[in-house]
Amino acid sequence: MISATVTGSLVAFREEGPELVGRIRMDKDQPVQFTARRGIVKRALQALPVGAPVSVSGWLSTRIKRDKEGNPFVHHEIAVTAVLTPQSQQSLPGATL
Secondary structure, rough: OOOEEEEEEEEEEEEOOEEEEEEEEEOOOOEEEEEEEHHHHHHHHOOOOOEEEEEEEEEEEEEEEEEEOOOOEEEEEEEEEEEOOOOOOOOOOOOOO
16 A cells, blocks of 8 residues: 545445445546545545545555456555545534635
């Protein structure tokens, strides 16, 4: 894993137990999967509408996986430690920007 920043548009997200899991698309590239565990990070991502521009930083890992036909592809995943996209005060109640 390496420390990295990913910038793109928020594709989708869902809660899986204690984690928020989703995808960020950078231009026309394959989307990067993200996981967020910390409450403030999860709330910041959940406050963004799908399609919104987003920048996150965290720990990036890359693996080779196979699709249904057995063809290899590169899978990127970032464990988000911070959301760098500006938020409005309405997005995070109690936040002072």
